[in-house]
Ligand SMILES: NC(=O)C1=CN([C@@H]2O[C@H](COP(=O)(O)OP(=O)(O)OC[C@H]3O[C@@H](n4cnc5c(N)ncnc54)[C@H](O)[C@@H]3O)[C@@H](O)[C@H]2O)C=CC1
């Protein structure tokens with residue numbers, strides 16, 4: 001097998017680089033020191049997997065060069081600089097490393113908070129750079145008893161809360177997407193009313209950057225805040241509207257701001273840097289040795305797993321979250337993909353629509369069923385180009401309608417899944433179930449009730465139900481030197497029958513022609529899974 005290439009686009013810890021260098025099945029290129037135009041022009045086209053940090057945007061320019069790329073590993077949490085829909089269209093799995101830098105970001109937030117209340121960098125510079133000893137100039141305030149508002153109470157926000165508790169602060173969390181007990185169990189207040197946050201002495205934000213959170217704190221919100229409020233942002237530039245922040249800091253409405261992140265980075269020319277009531281750092285939230293080491297190791301291991309096609313840990317655009325999938329569902333996903341693939345092979349014609357159905361508890365996973373069935377159907381025409389990430393995008397581009405339906409569970413089976421495929425040549429419906437947790441079976445093809453193990457090479461022979469047909473089919477197989485390993489028969493009420501014949505060898509065109517020439521034959525097709 002040829003080696004897979006992993007390109008490291010930004011600086012990561014040496015331990016991660018060592019893991020990549022020591023894997024004999026991986027070709028590894030460290031392009032972290034290359035200028036971005038050279039990275040895109042020369043290295044990204046070689047990559048099977050790319051490791052990025054916040055300095056490399058996965059945007060149109062990146063994706064245009066990422067012809068071979070199957071996965072991008074963002075060595076950090078925030079993926080606001082990764083075009084996830086664009087990546088999905090190209091079949092690129094986007095993964096992040098969600099918790100390895102949590103503590104680093106939490107501690108930097110506390111650093112900014114403490115630095116703001118004690119104007120720490122200004123006192124420090126006054127003594128160190130100006131050699132001035134004027135204790136009367138540097139009176140700060142205390143965190144104790146101050147009201148802290150935390151926007152976004154996830155990994156980082158909640159841990160900031162815990163640390164702020166140790167400083168005896170009075171804390172309130174705003175995060176509509178969590179169970180309030182996540183805050184109240186820590187003896188931290190929880191509010192659904194954003195105004196409660198605006199009434200705080202210190203506000204810190206820890207949400208992702210997205211259309212809902214950009215500019216979440218703007219001019220109007222700042223106007224409602226206490227005079228002398230302190231704002232901290234160690235999440236993403238732009239969550240606080242930067243013009244409004246600037247205005248508030250200049251007018252004195254905002255006493256201090258602790259800022260690690262900017263709308264546009266690097267930000268060496270930003271007007272915030274001219275003010276003397278800000279503490280600033282150049283996006284250092286993740287910059288501790290511990291965090292960088294952990295992130296690099298996890299990013300390298302995950303990139304290798306993805307390059308080898310073994311696993312996609314923390315994938316953000318896959319239809320299923322591996323760790324959340326109940327065991328009983330996996331064989332159904334596999335089965336519905338096989339059913340999709342079978343349907344496309346039997347009909348062998350331009351696909352118009354894919355209708356996916358499920359009955360029983362498995363129907364809770366209908367969305368994933370739809371993706372797996374679509375992969376199965378499109379694999380017939382697109383082979384390796386189709387995967388779980390791009391399947392529905394590709395179907396949409398080809399005007400293939402995908403519908404999903406939960407059916408009443410009246411089949412007698414605990415679960416039943418099915419695909420109705422409509423093509424230019426007609427329609428086929430195939431349904432299946434799983435016995436004993438693992439045994440996949442096709443139980444219906446159109447109106448025929450069957451019991452077929454969907455594997456190997458199969459011939460689907462539909463005929464008028466007259467005597468001698470099975471004998472003729474057997475004879476033709478024997479004449480063509482094909483061994484029959486399984487033979488299943490279904491009959492319908494219209495005096496027609498369907499035989500599904502599993503054979504050991506390859507099905508040749510001549511054999512199919514001979515079967516088609518039998519008088520009783522209505523149709524013949526073959527498929528291999
Ligand atoms: N400065 C730096 O170097 C670093 C910055 N970050 C940033 O911090 C952010 C948060 O990281 P984590 O806590 O690990 O993520 P997380 O996913 O654990 O937490 C984010 C929280 O924000 C909440 N949220 C989402 N939309 C919201 C809204 N409209 N209002 C209120 N809450 C909302 C979510 O429910 C979630 O609980 C990341 O998205 C990343 O952008 C993360 C690590 C380092």
Ligand SMILES: O=C(O)CCC(=O)C(=O)O
Pocket residue numbers: 053054055075076077078079101283285286287
């Ligand atoms: O080190 C980085 O790339 C920035 C870390 C960060 O902002 C994140 O993980 O979201």
